[in-house]
Amino acid sequence: MRPIPDDLAQALEEWQATYRRLAARPGTALRRRLLRLSTDVLFHPHWGSGREAAARSVLYAAGRGGKS
Numbered sequence: 275m276r277p278i279p280d281d282l283a284q285a286l287e288e289w290q291a292t293y294r295r296l297a298a299r300p301g302t303a304l305r306r307r308l309l310r311l312s313t314d315v316l317f318h319p320h321w322g323s324g325r326e327a328a329a330r331s332v333l334y335a336a337g338r339g340g341k342s
Contacts, residue, residue, distance in 0.1 A: 278320065278333050285314045286337040 289311040296304040315333075 278336060279318075282315065282318045282320050282333065283336055285311055285318070286333055289315060290337055 289308065292304055292308045292311060296308055
């Protein structure tokens with residue numbers, strides 16, 4: 275499996291931080307940011323045409339600090 279690129283890991287970290295802020299204080303700007311980050315993560319070139327589920331699960335685990 276290929277290593278996760280830094281920009282992809284950073285996008286997921288930003289997604290999680292934005293999600294937490296949105297949960298605490300809803301707002302249109304945060305929702306838009308979350309949608310943009312979701313698109314950045316989902317359609318990142320790292321996934322290739324198949325967007326392998328195993329590679330995504332590694333990314334999400336990395337975003338959680340390696341916790342399952």
